[in-house]
Structures are given as structure tokens and as C-alpha cells.
Amino acid sequence: MIAQTPPMGWNSWDCYGAAVTEDIVRKNAEYMAKHLKKYGWEYVVVDIQWSEPTADSHSYHPFTELCMDEYSRLIPAPNRFPSSSEGKGFKPLADYVHSLGLKFGIHIMRGIPRQAVHRNTAIYGTDKTARQIAKTSSICAWNTDMYGVDPEKEGAKEYYESIFKLYAEWDVDYIKCDDIARELPHEESELILLSQCLKGCGRDMILSLSPGPSLLEKAELYKQYSNMWRITDDFWDNWESLYAMFERCEKWSVHSGPGHWPDADMLPVGAILQDYDKANRTHFTKDEQITLMTLWCIFRAPLMIGSEMTSMDGFTLSLLTNSDILSMLRGRHAHQVFRRDIDGCECVLWTSVCDEGQFAAVFNLGEGELSADIPLSELEIFESRHTRELWSGECERDVPVLKCAIAPHGAAAFLIY
Numbered sequence: 001m002i003a004q005t006p007p008m009g010w011n012s013w014d015c016y017g018a019a020v021t022e023d024i025v026r027k028n029a030e031y032m033a034k035h036l037k038k039y040g041w042e043y044v045v046v047d048i049q050w051s052e053p054t055a056d057s058h059s060y061h062p063f064t065e066l067c068m069d070e071y072s073r074l075i076p077a078p079n080r081f082p083s084s085s086e087g088k089g090f091k092p093l094a095d096y097v098h099s100l101g102l103k104f105g106i107h108i109m110r111g112i113p114r115q116a117v118h119r120n121t122a123i124y125g126t127d128k129t130a131r132q133i134a135k136t137s138s139i140c141a142w143n144t145d146m147y148g149v150d151p152e153k154e155g156a157k158e159y160y161e162s163i164f165k166l167y168a169e170w171d172v173d174y175i176k177c178d179d180i181a182r183e184l185p186h187e188e189s190e191l192i193l194l195s196q197c198l199k200g201c202g203r204d205m206i207l208s209l210s211p212g213p214s215l216l217e218k219a220e221l222y223k224q225y226s227n228m229w230r231i232t233d234d235f236w237d238n239w240e241s242l243y244a245m246f247e248r249c250e251k252w253s254v255h256s257g258p259g260h261w262p263d264a265d266m267l268p269v270g271a272i273l274q275d276y277d278k279a280n281r282t283h284f285t286k287d288e289q290i291t292l293m294t295l296w297c298i299f300r301a302p303l304m305i306g307s308e309m310t311s312m313d314g315f316t317l318s319l320l321t322n323s324d325i326l327s328m329l330r331g332r333h334a335h336q337v338f339r340r341d342i343d344g345c346e347c348v349l350w351t352s353v354c355d356e357g358q359f360a361a362v363f364n365l366g367e368g369e370l371s372a373d374i375p376l377s378e379l380e381i382f383e384s385r386h387t388r389e390l391w392s393g394e395c396e397r398d399v400p401v402l403k404c405a406i407a408p409h410g411a412a413a414f415l416i417y
Contacts, residue, residue: 014306017058105174128155144171270307
């Protein structure tokens with residue numbers, strides 16, 4: 001089984017949008033291998049528009065020309081990914097990432113390129129053409145590159161088989177498929193076809209679905225046909241979005257488990273939006289970043305770093321390399337215990353179990369300091385235990401409570417044993 005624990009890696013979107021280049025990917029992979037791999041970080045993912053020669057920001061160029069092979073399959077733009085020239089695709093870049101002991105991923109859009117349909121180009125493995133399998137009424141609301149594929153059409157299966165055959169030849173380990181997670185139920189059959197073709201390509205690949213918010217009533221479908229699915233639209237560095245994530249995580253937590261993980265989106269920490277200004281940094285405060293990492297880890301969300309890693313400061317590095325916090329990803333039965341007012345502060349308590357005992361995370365969503373002793377009985381522990389706070393390392397012996405002093409928008413996390 002792949003994705004037995006939530007995948008951990010880096011994705012180029014938050015820092016470069018559509019404009020990432022091969023040199024940037026290689027340098028970030030080198031940084032991950034040197035500084036983060038030993039903590040479990042392993043995926044290096046090239047996000048959207050890698051086939052577009054003129055991509056330059058987080059904005060899209062409507063109806064732009066894309067690089068494509070003779071079988072209607074998008075290929076990397078060689079001016080941005082020089083090692084892909086002469087038909088080599090992403091194989092050389094994947095080989096380099098693998099040489100560092102890491103794994104390689106790419107973003108794709110659901111469907112078939114519009115330019116393939118307009119030119120009526122061939123489909124590998126069949127005499128059908130792009131125009132014959134396209135569902136031209138199925139289009140993305142925010143990107144003009146693709147038409148949907150009609151799974152009922154002869155040649156549709158061969159098209160999806162052909163793109164995953166190509167990605168397998170490139171040695172891709174991770175597929176982020178966009179314009180699909182919230183496109184249910186009307187594109188449900190396309191998701192199933194896509195997933196079946198990926199699983200039949202002969203290479204293990206994570207399948208991550210975007211964007212959100214995914215439909216809670218379709219949870220079992222996502223679990224059956226993907227490894228990750230977005231429970232939110234693009235998540236950015238503002239408190240309102242982080243505050244809203246608590247409700248989403250509480251609803252989705254029951255659906256987390258080996259091989260299938262609700263995805264709270266990337267970690268917009270450190271140096272982000274670098275395509276606009278190299279000086280850009282996250283707007284989250286340090287306490288909010290601690291809350292972000294604590295919630296994502298106890299909820300067991302996939303962790304995808306959004307920053308330019310080579311510009312990482314000491315605080316951001318410490319945030320991503322706290323082994324105790326990351327160990328919560330291996331918890332079981334994670335769920336919210338309560339959300340209530342404590343002395344004027346909105347307080348949230350989460351828990352999960354682990355081989356060593358039990359994890360607990362306490363969040364202060366309020367605007368004032370939270371000072372409280374939370375009885376272990378709230379966690380159905382009715383005798384004193386030892387506790388260790390995972391951010392500070394502070395230990396208490398034989399206590400009946402979790403001793404909390406938490407700044408506004410901050411969090412504490414405990415191992416109880």
C-alpha cells in the first residue's frame with residue numbers, strides 16, 4: 001500500500017505559481033535532501049503549467065500555446081525544463097530527484113488539451129482522435145487549457161492509459177490532478193476512469209485530487225479512487241482561512257487512514273510568492289504557524305511545504321523539523337474532543353492515540369492569553385500521567401491535567417504517557 005502515512009514534501013505553487021523552472025526545482029530538491037529528508041520529507045512536486053513556455057506568475061495566460069506530443073499529451077516546456085528536450089520529458093529531472101533519495105511528482109489537469117481537440121490530434125493506442133473523446137461542455141472555471149474527457153467514448157480509456165504510461169516512463173511518483181475533487185457528481189465517471197488507468201500503469205503513484213472543498217458526501221468515493229483529496233480551496237496565509245480549517249478538519253477526521261488522507265492544502269510558511277517579490281514572506285505570525293503545524297499533524301493531513309526552501313530561516317526550519325510534532329502524523333483515531341469558551345478564549349482540544357500513549361493538542365483561537373488546566377478526564381484518562389509538551393519539551397510528572405499557557409492564535413501539543 002502506498003501512502004500508509006500522510007505524504008510529506010514540497011510543491012512549487014505557493015512560491016512560484018505557474019512559473020517554476022528546472023533549476024529552481026533542482027535546488028529545492030537538494031535542500032530537502034540535505035536538511036529535511038531525515039525527518040520524513042520526500043516528495044518534490046512541480047505544480048501547474050509546466051507545459052507552458054511563457055508562464056511567469058500565479059496568473060494564467062488564457063488559451064495559451066502548450067507543448068504537446070503527437071499523441072495529444074502535454075510535455076514539459078524545454079525553455080523552462082531544459083533536460084526535457086529531444087523528447088526526454090521529465091525523466092532526467094525525476095532521475096536527479098531520485099538520485100537524492102527523494103520522490104518526484106507533477107501536477108496535471110483533468111481532461112485533454114483544448115489545442116489537441118482543435119487540431120484533432122491522435123490518441124496513442126487507438127485510431128480515435130482527441131475531438132472524438134472530448135467532452136467540450138466540461139471545462140474548468142479558472143483555467144482554459146483543457147476539455148473534459150467523456151468516459152463513454154471509445155478512445156477515452158486509451159487516452160488516460162497513454163498519459164499514465166508516459167508518466168510511468170518518466171518515473172513519476174506523485175500525481176496532483178486538478179479540476180476534479182469538487183467536480184462531482186457530474187464528472188464522477190471521469191475520476192473513476194482516470195484512477196483506474198493510473199492504477200493500471202505499472203508504477204505506484206500517489207493520486208492527489210484538487211481543488212476543494214471536496215464533497216463530504218463523496219468521502220467513500222475519494223477514499224476508493226485516490227490517496228489525497230483537498231478539503232479546501234487554495235489555502236493561504238491569513239488567520240481567517242486557518243480558523244475556518246478547524247471546522248473542516250473536525251468533519252473530515254473520521255475519513256483519515258492508511259492510503260487515504262483528507263488534504264488541508266499546502267503549508268504557506270517561509271518565503272512564498274517569490275514570482276512577485278523575493279522579499280515576500282508568510283503573513284502568519286509565529287504562533288499561527290505553530291497552530292498550523294499542530295493542527296495539520298494531529299489531524300494527519302498531508303504536509304506539502306509551500307516555501308522557497310533555499311531561503312528558509314531558522315524558525316521555519318525548526319517548524320518543519322520538530323520530530324515530536326511530526327510524530328503525531330502516526331497517531332490513530334484523531335478527532336476533536338471539544339470546542340468551547342474558557343475564560344473568554346475559544347479553546348479547541350484534539351486527541352489521538354499512539355503506541356507511546358496519547359497525543360493531545362490544545363488551540364487558543366481567541367484574542368487573549370489562554371491560561372488553563374485541562375483535566376485529563378476530558379480525554380477519558382482518570383488517573384495522573386506524565387506529560388511532555390512537544391514544542392517546548394517541558395515535562396510534568398504524575399499530573400491530572402494538561403497545564404496550558406497559550407498565546408492568542410497559538411497552540412500546545414502534548415504526549416501523555
